[in-house]
Amino acid sequence: MRTLREIPALRDTLGECRRRGQRIGLVPTMGNLHAGHLSLVETARHHADVVVATIFVNPLQFGAGEDLDAYPRTLAEDQAKLEAAGCDVLFAPATRELYPRGLERQTRVCVPEVSEGLCGGSRPGHFDGVSTVVSILFNLVQPDVACFGEKDYQQLAVIRKLVDDLHFPIRIVGVPIVRADDGLALSSRNGYLDADERATAPELQRILTELRAALQAGAPIEATLASGLTRLSEAGFIPDYLELRAADLGPVTASTREAVLLTAARLGTTRLIDNLTLTLPR
Numbered sequence: 240m241r242t243l244r245e246i247p248a249l250r251d252t253l254g255e256c257r258r259r260g261q262r263i264g265l266v267p268t269m270g271n272l273h274a275g276h277l278s279l280v281e282t283a284r285h286h287a288d289v290v291v292a293t294i295f296v297n298p299l300q301f302g303a304g305e306d307l308d309a310y311p312r313t314l315a316e317d318q319a320k321l322e323a324a325g326c327d328v329l330f331a332p333a334t335r336e337l338y339p340r341g342l343e344r345q346t347r348v349c350v351p352e353v354s355e356g357l358c359g360g361s362r363p364g365h366f367d368g369v370s371t372v373v374s375i376l377f378n379l380v381q382p383d384v385a386c387f388g389e390k391d392y393q394q395l396a397v398i399r400k401l402v403d404d405l406h407f408p409i410r411i412v413g414v415p416i417v418r419a420d421d422g423l424a425l426s427s428r429n430g431y432l433d434a435d436e437r438a439t440a441p442e443l444q445r446i447l448t449e450l451r452a453a454l455q456a457g458a459p460i461e462a463t464l465a466s467g468l469t470r471l472s473e474a475g476f477i478p479d480y481l482e483l484r485a486a487d488l489g490p491v492t493a494s495t496r497e498a499v500l501l502t503a504a505r506l507g508t509t510r511l512i513d514n515l516t517l518t519l520p521r
């Protein structure tokens with residue numbers, strides 16, 4: 240695996256691959272890789288001849304007071320994991336390489352509607368930061384396929400719309416959530432949890448699973464969500480949101496069948512997100 244830090248070297252390397260007719264798969268990450276990221280690499284391998292992973296802790300997607308400085312940076316371990324997973328190229332640029340004019344003067348990409356509410360409601364500007372960096376990476380790598388985790392359900396919806404609206408000729412592949420044995424969705428932020436919080440954290444998925452069963456059995460939506468918020472608080476979470484949306488993140492209507500239950504909740508200072516898809520009864 241080659242690790243590249245600068246744009247010209249990335250363009251040269253991928254230009255050669257493209258001239259050889261190789262299909263390129265992209266896995267954008269912020270590093271501190273876990274099995275969820277490695278399943279993105281594995282999926283990219285199925286769809287492409289050359290897998291490019293990126294590691295960039297993107298300052299543009301962190302709000303004031305969020306964990307940009309604390310975000311774990313573990314490049315050497317990440318390189319070893321990517322190499323073992325069969326990644327071909329790692330692009331790990333410095334901030335000034337992607338944003339040479341500084342953050343304030345950076346051109347930004349905004350994907351309206353789908354970026355609003357849910358995580359976009361509690362993290363203003365977050366999805367503009369994601370959409371901007373992902374657009375830059377799409378332009379630099381020009382992948383045939385790009386893989387994103389379904390844990391970040393809203394992010395995946397934002398990126399699908401971004402690709403559609405800006406006519407990027409890229410196939411977006413969503414990859415199922417990878418969970419620990421106790422059900423907790425893997426996340427780089429799980430490392431912030433202390434032992435007690437880590438023991439409580441799987442309750443998030445257990446509560447979602449119970450709510451899903453109730454909703455699939457026809458329980459009224461509003462009352463089920465209200466009881467879910469109470470359950471989350473009783474378990475020790477500070478819920479940010481708990482919502483049922485149509486699978487495309489539009490509102491649930493009488494004709495909605497494919498839906499998604501989404502939550503974000505804080506445990507101590509750590510913000511966790513999770514979601515489960517479900518089919519509503521007629």
Ligand code: PAF
Nearest residue numbers: 267268269297369372391
């Ligand atoms: O999901 C992430 O890790 C990030 O939001 C992404 C897509 C790599 C953009 O910085």
